Amino acid sequence: MSKLTLYGIWLSGPTYKAGLALSLMGQPFAYKHVDLRAGAHKQADYLAINRFGQVPALVDGDLKLCQSGSILLYLADKFGKMGGATAEEKARVREWLFWEFDRLAPNIYRPRAIKRGFAKADDNVVQLYTSLANDALKVLDAELAKGSFLVGSNATIADVAVYGDVAYAGEGAIDLSPYANIKAWMERVEALPGFKKYEDVLPKQDAA
Ligand SMILES: N[C@@H](CCC(=O)N[C@@H](CS)C(=O)NCC(=O)O)C(=O)O
Incomplete structure (x- = not known):
């Protein structure tokens, strides 16, 4: 299974949500710093990962995901953890x-x-x-x-x-x-x- 890669910046609350969920689920992840002050989130290479030009993004193989709430739902589903029992x-x-x-x-x-x-x-x-x-x-x-x-x-x-x-x-x-x-x-x-x-x-x- 390929390692998940989280894109974000450490001061970002939505990025924290994704990182915290991964940590609570016991999942290691690679991390890419996105320099918002330098405008990296509006560059073509990053927009190809997150069309909204925001952090976080999560890359799982060929899948590029964004919106922290959607990322949390994806992780809960993928790992069968923290998604609710019923x-x-x-x-x-x-x-x-x-x-x-x-x-x-x-x-x-x-x-x-x-x-x-x-x-x-x-x-x-x-x-x-x-x-x-x-x-x-x-x-x-x-x-x-x-x-x-x-x-x-x-x-x-x-x-x-x-x-x-x-x-x-x-x-x-x-x-x-x-x-x-x-x-x-x-x-x-x-x-x-x-x-x-x-x-x-x-x-x-x-x-x-
Ligand atoms: N609803 C989005 C909000 C993401 C968001 O607001 N990210 C901020 C950083 S905390 C951002 O990328 N701001 C730069 C911009 O919107 O141009 C989520 O939950 O992922």
């Missing part, structure tokens, strides 16, 4: 994946990008994102009062995707202290075998 659980996993990239990810990633100096915006824009992030975090916190993980009794790629958003809340100056259930769940995710923080799972340069 048809209902698999559907619930997909619901979380669609929800998190609608309501949670942009409202955490964008204030983070602004606070870290990757993007510029007025304070009222940051306030809007922060307010929307808190709306989503309230929903998430209430859901996590019901069980240890988001779907079923074991961690799934839904937890990976949502963790890969909330992990950046602090960098976006979004306070998680009101959300006791989220904080307890983050500790459970961080205790999973194979768990790594983003700066540990994603190399800063190409890696074989």
Whole structure:
């Protein structure tokens, strides 16, 4: 079986989701650094891998995959891990994946990008994102009062995707202290075998 190759940049939340899923599934991967600041993601050679000109991308043999949620679903299917145990659980996993990239990810990633100096915006824009992030975090916190993980009794790629958003809340100056259930769940995710923080799972340069 050929080794999977993940393309991305270590500061990218969506790239972290793919790298974290691979790590939790115990799958080694090669890594290609995509230099976003140099515009490498808009060059023809990279666009041939990801037509949207974004990271991450995952290459498995002849197959070139993009969109972190789709990559997570592919990995769960390929390795038979973390995808949900029943048809209902698999559907619930997909619901979380669609929800998190609608309501949670942009409202955490964008204030983070602004606070870290990757993007510029007025304070009222940051306030809007922060307010929307808190709306989503309230929903998430209430859901996590019901069980240890988001779907079923074991961690799934839904937890990976949502963790890969909330992990950046602090960098976006979004306070998680009101959300006791989220904080307890983050500790459970961080205790999973194979768990790594983003700066540990994603190399800063190409890696074989
Ligand atoms: N929905 C996409 C979002 C990917 C994304 O926003 N990637 C950012 C880096 S974190 C990127 O490539 N930005 C450069 C661009 O969009 O031009 C996913 O989940 O893979």
